Structures are given as C-alpha cells and as structure tokens.
Amino acid sequence: MFAPTSSRVYYVTAKRYTTRLPVHRAISTYEEYDVAIIGGGPAGLALASALGSSQVIQKKLRVVLIDAGDLSKVRNWSPPPGTFSNRVVSLTNSSQTFLREIGAWDHVEASRTSPMEEMQVWDGVSDARLKFSATEIGLDVSEDGMARLTEILNLQRGLLRRLEGFSNIKICDKMKVQTITRDSEERGGWPMVHLESSQVLRARLLVGADGFNSPVRSYAGVPSFGWSYDRQGIVATMVHAPRGAFEGPNTTAYQRFLPTGPIAFLPLSPTISSLVWSNRPHIASALIGSGPDVLANMINAAFRLPEVSLRYLFNRIVEAYSKGNPLSGSEIQREIFWREQSHSVDPNSAFASAMVKTREGVPPVDSQFVPPLVSMIQAGSVASFPLKFNHAESYIGEGIGGRTVLVGDAAHTVHPLAGQGLNMGIGDVESLTRCIHNALIQGGDVGSYTALQPYARERYLANHSLMAAVDKLHKLYTTTSEPVVWARSVGIEILNELDSVKAAIMTVAGAQNSKIHSDMTGWNFAAKGVESFVATAQVAKTLSGGLSGIIDTGLHNLLGRR
Amino acid sequence: MQASRVVRALQQARLSTAHGTANPSEIAHFSRLSSQWWDEKGEFGFLHKMNPVRVQFIRQKLLEVFREEGNSERTSEMGIIDGLDVLDVGCGGGLLSESLARLGARTLGVDASESNIAIAKIHASADPKLDTLSYLHAPAEALLESPKRYDVVCSMEVLEHVDNPASFLSTCAELVKPGGHLFLSTISRTPLSYILTILLAEDILRKVSQGTHTYSKFIKPSELVSFFQEHRSTQEIFQLSKSWISPHCPPDAPPRTEAEIRGLIYHPLQAKWTLAPRHAWGATDCNYIFWVRKPSLDP
Numbered sequence: 001m002f003a004p005t006s007s008r009v010y011y012v013t014a015k016r017y018t019t020r021l022p023v024h025r026a027i028s029t030y031e032e033y034d035v036a037i038i039g040g041g042p043a044g045l046a047l048a049s050a051l052g053s054s055q056v057i058q059k060k061l062r063v064v065l066i067d068a069g070d071l072s073k074v075r076n077w078s079p080p081p082g083t084f085s086n087r088v089v090s091l092t093n094s095s096q097t098f099l100r101e102i103g104a105w106d107h108v109e110a111s112r113t114s115p116m117e118e119m120q121v122w123d124g125v126s127d128a129r130l131k132f133s134a135t136e137i138g139l140d141v142s143e144d145g146m147a148r149l150t151e152i153l154n155l156q157r158g159l160l161r162r163l164e165g166f167s168n169i170k171i172c173d174k175m176k177v178q179t180i181t182r183d184s185e186e187r188g189g190w191p192m193v194h195l196e197s198s199q200v201l202r203a204r205l206l207v208g209a210d211g212f213n214s215p216v217r218s219y220a221g222v223p224s225f226g227w228s229y230d231r232q233g234i235v236a237t238m239v240h241a242p243r244g245a246f247e248g249p250n251t252t253a254y255q256r257f258l259p260t261g262p263i264a265f266l267p268l269s270p271t272i273s274s275l276v277w278s279n280r281p282h283i284a285s286a287l288i289g290s291g292p293d294v295l296a297n298m299i300n301a302a303f304r305l306p307e308v309s310l311r312y313l314f315n316r317i318v319e320a321y322s323k324g325n326p327l328s329g330s331e332i333q334r335e336i337f338w339r340e341q342s343h344s345v346d347p348n349s350a351f352a353s354a355m356v357k358t359r360e361g362v363p364p365v366d367s368q369f370v371p372p373l374v375s376m377i378q379a380g381s382v383a384s385f386p387l388k389f390n391h392a393e394s395y396i397g398e399g400i401g402g403r404t405v406l407v408g409d410a411a412h413t414v415h416p417l418a419g420q421g422l423n424m425g426i427g428d429v430e431s432l433t434r435c436i437h438n439a440l441i442q443g444g445d446v447g448s449y450t451a452l453q454p455y456a457r458e459r460y461l462a463n464h465s466l467m468a469a470v471d472k473l474h475k476l477y478t479t480t481s482e483p484v485v486w487a488r489s490v491g492i493e494i495l496n497e498l499d500s501v502k503a504a505i506m507t508v509a510g511a512q513n514s515k516i517h518s519d520m521t522g523w524n525f526a527a528k529g530v531e532s533f534v535a536t537a538q539v540a541k542t543l544s545g546g547l548s549g550i551i552d553t554g555l556h557n558l559l560g561r562r
Numbered sequence: 563m564q565a566s567r568v569v570r571a572l573q574q575a576r577l578s579t580a581h582g583t584a585n586p587s588e589i590a591h592f593s594r595l596s597s598q599w600w601d602e603k604g605e606f607g608f609l610h611k612m613n614p615v616r617v618q619f620i621r622q623k624l625l626e627v628f629r630e631e632g633n634s635e636r637t638s639e640m641g642i643i644d645g646l647d648v649l650d651v652g653c654g655g656g657l658l659s660e661s662l663a664r665l666g667a668r669t670l671g672v673d674a675s676e677s678n679i680a681i682a683k684i685h686a687s688a689d690p691k692l693d694t695l696s697y698l699h700a701p702a703e704a705l706l707e708s709p710k711r712y713d714v715v716c717s718m719e720v721l722e723h724v725d726n727p728a729s730f731l732s733t734c735a736e737l738v739k740p741g742g743h744l745f746l747s748t749i750s751r752t753p754l755s756y757i758l759t760i761l762l763a764e765d766i767l768r769k770v771s772q773g774t775h776t777y778s779k780f781i782k783p784s785e786l787v788s789f790f791q792e793h794r795s796t797q798e799i800f801q802l803s804k805s806w807i808s809p810h811c812p813p814d815a816p817p818r819t820e821a822e823i824r825g826l827i828y829h830p831l832q833a834k835w836t837l838a839p840r841h842a843w844g845a846t847d848c849n850y851i852f853w854v855r856k857p858s859l860d861p
Contacts, residue, residue: 032690034691056639056640059640060640183688186684186687186688187687187688188685188688188689190688204689398603438614439614440640440664441621441639441640442613442614442617442618442621442661443617443643443660443661443662443663443664443665444613444614444617444661444664445660445664445689448602448610449602449603449610450602450610450611450613450614457832
C-alpha cells in the first residue's frame with residue numbers, strides 16, 4: 001500500500017489514465033451503477049454498509065464495491081484463540097456510534113475488542129505527564145471507555161457480514177480495475193470502470209476508497225501534497241502477564257513521546273496488547289532484524305529508561321546489526337541492566353525491566369506509570385510501514401474528472417500518533433452518506449458537484465486541522481531545534497501541549513452523539529494550541545537572538561560615545 | 563406514458579401560431595448561454611445552488627398540504643412528489659425538471675428557447691434514471707390547446723423575464739388542475755434587489771451576464787398576492803366565483819392554506835442558498851419563492 005519515496009517532500013501530480021481503448025470496447029455493453037466504490041478496506045466497506053442501511057438510499061441507488069483482493073479471506077477470518085492481528089485501531093465513540101447506527105457493530109466480535117478507559121501520555125525528555133480517563137472526561141457509560149481498541153480485520157469482517165444482508169449492494173472482489181475512462185461528452189462524461197474481466201461499469205458517482213496510491217484520485221486529476229516523515233511505524237502483538245489484583249484491568253493505553261518518535265501500548269486483552277512504535281528507519285530495521293527478544297526488551301526499556309540511555313542502546317543495536325552480528329536478547333538485557341544501574345533505578349521499581357521476572361503479590365507503587373512488562377512478541381506479528389503525511393487538494397473531482405469523490409486514505413494519510421486515521425475515514429463515510437441522502441430527497445444527482453459539495457465542505461477543513469495538529473505534534477516532539485528543547489526543559493509548556501492532545505482526544509471521544517461539528521472544535525483548539533506553542537518557541541528564539549543584538553549595539557554605542 | 567403522449571399531440575398541433583408572452587430578445591439571450599446550463603460553477607452556478615432549496619420548499623409545502631388532508635400515502639420521505647403530473651414552465655437546461663423527475667414526478671419541461679430544450683434533452687439522455695421526464699420546445703401558452711392539466715406547475719426565475727406577466731400568470735394558473743399547486747420564484751422590485759442582482763451580480767462581480775435582469779420587470783410578492791386575489795379562471799365555469807386567495811387578507815400575509823411567500827437568501831461566504839423562515843423581516847426583498855393553490859371543484 002505504501003510506496004517508498006526517496007525524497008522527503010514530494011508532490012504527487014495527477015497522471016491521467018491515457019490508455020486508448022479500441023472503439024468496440026467503448027460501445028460494448030456496460031452495466032449502470034449509481035455508486036461504484038473502488039476499494040474494500042474499512043472505509044469502502046463502511047460506506048457500502050452505510051448506503052445499504054439507509055432505506056431511502058437502498059431504494060434509489062444501485063451500489064457496487066470493487067476490490068482486487070479476496071474478501072472471502074477477511075469474511076472467514078478466524079485467528080487461532082489467544083492470538084491477535086497486529087493492525088489495531090482505536091475507534092472513537094463517535095465512530096462506534098456510527099457503526100452501531102448502520103448495524104455493523106453487532107457483527108464485530110466484541111470479545112476481541114478492548115475499551116480504553118485511561119490514557120497516559122508523557123514526554124520522553126522532560127517526563128511531563130498527563131493522565132486522563134473516561135470518567136474524568138464526563139462519559140456516563142464508562143464501560144465504553146474513551147475509545148475501543150479493535151483489530152482492523154475484526155472490523156472489516158463485521159462490515160462484510162453486515163453487507164451480506166443487502167440485495168442492492170453488489171460486491172465484486174478478486175477483480176482488478178484495469179482502467180477508468182470517461183464516457184463521451186454527449187453522454188455526460190460519466191466515469192467508465194473497465195474491469196479485468198472485460199466488464200465495463202458506468203458510474204453516476206465513482207468513490208475512491210482505494211488508499212494512498214488511489215487510482216480514482218489519478219482519474220479525477222486531483223493532486224495531493226505531502227511528505228514522508230523519515231520514520232517507520234513498527235507494529236507487533238505483545239504478550240505480557242496480566243495486571244495484578246491491585247493494579248486494575250489492562251485498559252490503559254500508554255504513549256511516550258521520544259525524539260525518535262512516539263511509542264504506544266494499546267491494550268487488547270488482559271494479557272495481550274498492541275504496539276505502534278515510530279522510529280527512524282535504520283533503527284527500526286535494526287530493532288526488527290535483531291529478533292523478537294531484543295524487540296521485547298527494547299519495548300520495555302523504551303517506556304522506562306531516560307532518553308539519553310535509549311539513544312545509547314539504539315546506537316549499540318544499530319552498530320551490531322550493521323556489522324552483521326546483531327545483539328542477542330540476553331546481551332541487550334545486560335546492556336539495559338547496566339543503564340538502569342547507572343541511573344540508579346530501584347530494582348523494585350516498575351521502571352526496572354531488565355532483570356525482572358514476572359512480579360507477584362503487591363506491585364510497586366509506581367506500577368501504574370508504565371505498561372505491563374512484555375514477555376514475548378506473538379510469532380510473525382512484527383511488521384513495519386513508512387509514515388507519511390498526505391492530503392488530496394480536493395475531495396471532489398471536477399470538470400473532466402467529475403463525478404468522483406475520495407474517502408479515507410485516498411483523501412488523507414496521517415501520522416498514527418493520535419490514532420485518528422481510520423476514524424477520519426469513518427467520519428468521511430458518515431458525512432458522505434448524509435450528503436448522498438440529502439441530495440436524494442431533494443431530487444439531486446448524487447454524482448454532481450452541487451450534491452457533493454457539502455461533503456467536501458464538512459470534511460476538508462475538519463480533517464485538515466486534525467492532520468495539521470498531528471503533524472505539528474510529531475514535529476514538536478522530534479525536533480532538535482534549540483528553543484523547543486529549551487521550552488521542553490521548562491516542562492510546563494510541554495504540559496500545555498499535552499493538554500491540547502488531551503482536549504482533542506476528549507472531544508472526539510466525548511462526541512457520543514456523533515455530531516461531526518463538535519469534533520471539529522476540539523481539533524481546532526488542538527491545532528491552535530500547537531500553533532501558538534510553536535510560535536512562542538520561535539519568539540523565544542528570536543528574542544534571545546535579538547537580546548544579544550541589543551546588548552551588542554548598546555555596548556557599541558557606549559564605546560562610541562567615549 | 564401520459565406526458566409523452568401530450569408532447570406528441572402538441573408537436574402535431576401547429577405551435578407556430580402561438581407566440582406567447584416570452585420576450586424574443588430574452589429568448590435570444592438565454593439561447594446564447596444555453597451551453598453553459600450544466601456548468602455547475604459557471605454562469606448558472608447560482609441556480610444550481612438554489613435548486614435544492616426550491617425543491618425543499620416544494621416538498622415542504624406539498625407535505626404540509628398532504629398532512630392536513632390526511633393523505634397518508636404521500637407523507638413518506640420519497641412519496642411526496644412521486645407519480646404527480648408536474649409542469650416546469652421555462653425549464654431552461656432542466657435543472658428543476660431533472661430533480662422533480664428523479665423524485666418520481668411525471669415531468670414535462672417547456673421552454674421558449676429551442677437551444678435550451680436541446681441542451682436539456684442531451685443532458686437528460688445521459689442519465690438512465692430520468693424516464694419520467696420529457697421536454698418540449700414551446701411557449702407555455704401552447705399547452706392550453708391540450709386538455710392536459712397538472713398537479714403541480716412550477717415556473718422558476720421566469721416571471722422576471724416575460725413581457726406580459728399578467729397574461730403569463732393566467733396561463734400558468736390555467737394549466738393547474740383544480741386543487742393543484744403553482745410554484746413561482748422570482749425577484750422583488752426593491753432597492754436591495756437592484757443592488758444585489760443587477761449592480762453587484764451583473765455589473766461589479768460579473769457573476770451573471772450583463773443584461774440578464776431588467777429592474778422594471780421585477781415583481782413584488784404583494785403584487786402576486788393581489789393578482790391571485792383578483793384572478794378568475796376564464797375557462798372553468800365552476801370557478802367563476804372563487805378567488806385563489808381570500809380578497810380581504812393583507813397582500814403581505816395571505817392565509818397559509820392558500821398561499822405562501824418565502825425569501826431565498828444567498829450566503830456568499832458559505833456559497834449557498836437557504837430558505838428564510840416564514841415572515842422573516844426583509845427576507846422577501848430580493849429573491850423569493852411563492853406558492854399558491856388553485857381552489858378545488860368541491861364547494
């Protein structure tokens with residue numbers, strides 16, 4: 001799904017499909033559809049389910065979903081008991097409410113999901129920490145938590161099961177889209193989707209739910225802008241001992257912002273949690289390449305050791321790995337132990353990890369500050385992917401790329417640190433469904449610009465401010481720029497920063513009635529908070545530069561007078 | 563299908579004799595612009611944006627009447643217009659006609675400009691879901707020759723372009739079935755409407771071609787109300803004594819069961835139209851939409 005890019009900043013200029021088709025193909029028979037969704041990922045499947053579960057839409061529109069993959073594998077997905085897929089998403093309450101409304105949530109296996117009742121976020125350098133819980137942010141149904149951690153496959157399977165109930169929605173899987181062309185001008189220039197089976201579909205509205213390298217976006221001629229973060233996201237399923245009787249259940253998510261990138265611990269079951277760790281590519285490949293033992297030890301260390309020691313350990317691992325002689329689990333354990341000793345970490349504290357066996361009885365007083373100790377990585381669960389920022393310039397195609405609309409990753413790709421990527425996609429689907437419904441009851445043509453404009457209006461800015469906030473947070477925590485580091489050492493500013501993360505998560509999570517607009521305010525607030533902080537940091541820099549300037553000229557003046 | 567039979571009958575009749583109230587220079591003006599009808603961001607962008615609001619008003623008003631009459635078949639979300647005979651007078655490129663047809667109405671769009679009808683036909687032919695829609699190049703007056711009458715007659719943004727509004731209104735009124743509905747949208751004759759629709763939209767911002775509107779042709783809502791207070795059908799003998807709107811009501815506040823005037827407000831920042839609330843002060847000083855109901859035959 002992700003293509004590696006060498007340059008840090010890239011600009012995707014849209015390339016149109018130029019394939020010229022033989023004339024007999026253009027006039028051969030085709031099927032008419034009102035909505036053709038390209039892509040059977042969570043966003044595409046959610047859109048199909050949403051369109052199917054609306055009475056009005058189901059009666060009026062013929063919908064088809066096309067995916068190149070074999071969706072029966074997802075539909076029949078049955079993982080061995082006690083194992084979890086490594087691709088996990090935190091579904092906000094508004095996303096869950098929407099999935100419930102479209103009747104899909106009942107088909108998601110609830111026992112494989114876990115509420116996130118509390119979240120702890122802290123700065124890896126200053127250790128400034130924020131902790132917040134579902135009850136604290138005023139959610140009355142505390143069992144729902146702030147969000148629910150769910151395997152993406154579990155969600156996709158649920159959506160596919162929901163879709164089985166609709167006669168009006170056709171699923172075409174194992175079917176590649178060969179090319180997309182435009183019908184003749186007199187025929188309105190509607191998109192024509194040519195499948196590898198040589199079937200042709202004529203679509204009133206073509207939906208691109210086809211991911212980062214969206215062919216629909218290319219057809220629509222919509223440019224997108226973005227950059228790669230020079231970071232790899234490592235994902236893995238982590239096995240650990242259950243929380244003790246005095247510690248509460250495993251429903252706390254932890255995220256530590258390290259200069260190399262944030263590391264997150266997302267609970268799935270009492271003994272299993274999911275990892276999302278973004279790191280520099282060379283460190284990430286060394287961590288993965290050194291084997292699951294080293295990774296497990298380093299995960300424990302990354303949540304506990306001071307940043308300076310982590311830097312040292314990363315260097316050791318990379319060095320050994322690049323010499324073709326990667327460190328073993330016991331070697332890295334020894335290294336971590338030495339670092340703990342040099343920082344005089346109390347071996348009975350929860351911050352000690354190297355030589356600790358599974359703890360029994362009364363836990364250390366600070367056990368709530370860090371996640372449980374990872375004992376093992378589930379076999380074959382380690383994977384990594386490059387992190388990117390990418391935003392389409394428009395969500396609706398116009399002119400010769402008209403009758404197209406983008407949702408999910410085809411429209412936007414975001415850093416995973418706030419866990420908002422898929423939730424944004426679900427927000428898109430909810431908004432687009434409402435937009436299609438409103439157009440239908442007013443006799444509108446759902447493929448027209450006029451009908452789709454409310455969708456773009458509702459989602460573009462909301463997504464953009466969220467993406468900007470997440471992007472700035474990433475940059476803020478990974479920067480080595482002096483004034484920011486100085487501000488960090490003060491600590492208090494960072495606390496404000498974490499506050500804006502908190503505000504965002506709180507509002508998104510708190511939007512139980514799934515009102516899109518209330519989400520926006522939280523993120524706008526967050527974006528503003530981050531902006532003002534970065535601005536303050538820059539002011540601090542210019543001020544310090546300026547001050548020395550003033551003193552200099554002052555001295556010159558004094559000397560000059562003499 | 564009934565609508566198309568009427569079309570054929572009318573085409574066979576000699577239409578050239580009927581000149582109608584449409585102004586020849588206005589017809590030429592819109593014929594020149596006809597290719598732009600379906601450019602949603604072009605000359606007619608304002609109308610594209612206004613269209614959902616017009617449909618919204620038509621649905622709301624019909625729903626209100628059907629509810630009051632206890633017509634439960636027609637009160638579902640998609641059943642309000644479904645199956646009604648609808649005439650769109652001065653349909654232009656077919657913006658409103660297509661919407662009404664999509665909602666299930668047997669729709670006939672007529673326009674005095676041949677190129678408008680040509681564009682409307684081509685556009686509709688690309689859409690497989692418009693089989694209840696037909697178009698006819700004819701002045702509205704030509705339809706009087708056929709006995710066919712309509713449940714709903716609409717004429718949107720047309721009144722301000724005709725030469726003899728009283729005659730045009732009589733024609734539209736005549737084409738409505740007893741108990742049927744007439745929807746008109748137009749522009750009021752006020753300083754505000756001059757500033758917004760002519761000075762700003764045509765002369766300064768150039769969003770609309772110059773010469774599209776003529777101030778003196780604008781009609782105030784109260785003038786429409788007065789017209790329907792006095793109007794008597796010429797052909798239906800049963801109706802001779804009945805006026806459409808009670809003669810004694812004030813012309814700015816007709817009874818809600820007989821007529822309604824609502825302002826259409828453009829919000830430039832959001833680039834969208836909204837339907838102003840009933841009796842909102844000053845809301846009908848520029849664009850407005852008007853509904854009036856033809857008295858039914860039953861006493």
